[in-house]
Amino acid sequence: MKPVAWSAEAFGETQQDALEQHTAAAVTAAKADAGAVAVKAKAEKERAEKQAANRSTERKALEAKPAAPAKPAAKPAAPAAPAKKAYADNLDGWIQESLDIxxxxxxxxxxxxxxxxxxxxSTGNPRAINDWDVNAVNGVPSKGLLQIIDPTFKAYHVEGTSWDIYDPVANITASCNYAADKYGSMDNVNSAY
Incomplete structure (x- = not known):
């Protein structure tokens, strides 16, 4: 068999027709591509605008939202309690502590x-007891540094001191409170009171 030669004329086409068809197809494809690019660009632009609008709305919502109340400042530390004054455990210290009270x-x-x-x-003896005077005879002996009897100690006890009549500071303080009530001050007592 003999090879057949191909030609555009054999199929009813001219080279010119083929070129025009090819060009038309290319233009259509280019237009389609351009259209697709335009559609894509338009969609991208709309998406970007929508995102910007959402961000703007969120920002406005945050600006309109009342600010969260500030956390209260930590409470300042309570001032330290003043150091308790130290007193000597002797007659001088007991008198000084009692005077402060x-x-x-x-x-x-x-x-x-x-x-x-x-x-x-009592000559400074906080455990002194008078067991011979009228109070002792009546069953209520005088006790402690300033020889006070139990009922008087209880009646003139000063808050903040011990309820023990033999406690030197409590004894001095209650006795001074009694003397202030009856004589104006312990300074005015010059004998048994």
Whole structure:
């Protein structure tokens, strides 16, 4: 068999027709591509605008939302309690501590008036007991540094001191409170009271 030669004319086409068809197809494809690109660009632009609008709406919502209340500041630390004054555990310390309590309560007394009466009543012995006077005979002996009886101690006890009549500070303080009530001050007592 003999090879057949191909030609555009054999199929009823001319080269010109083929070129025009090819060009038309290319133009249509280019238009389709351009259309697709335009559609895609338009969709991308709309998506970007929508995102920008959403961000703007969110920002406006945040700006319109009342600010969260600020956390309250931490409470300042409570001031440290003043250091308790140290007193000597002897007659001088007991008188000094009692005087501080008396001053705080507005009860008059002086160091000299207290010491003078302590030395006369008990010679400074906080455990002293008078077992011979009228109080002792009546069953209520005088006790402690300033020889006070139980009912008087209870009646003139000063808040913040011990309820133990033999406690030196409690004994001095209650006795001074009694003396202030009856004589104006322990300073005015110069004998048994």
């Amino acid at each position: 008396l001053r705080a309560k507005g009860i008059p007394a002086s160091y000299d008036g207290i010491k003078r009466n302590v030395m006369r009543e």
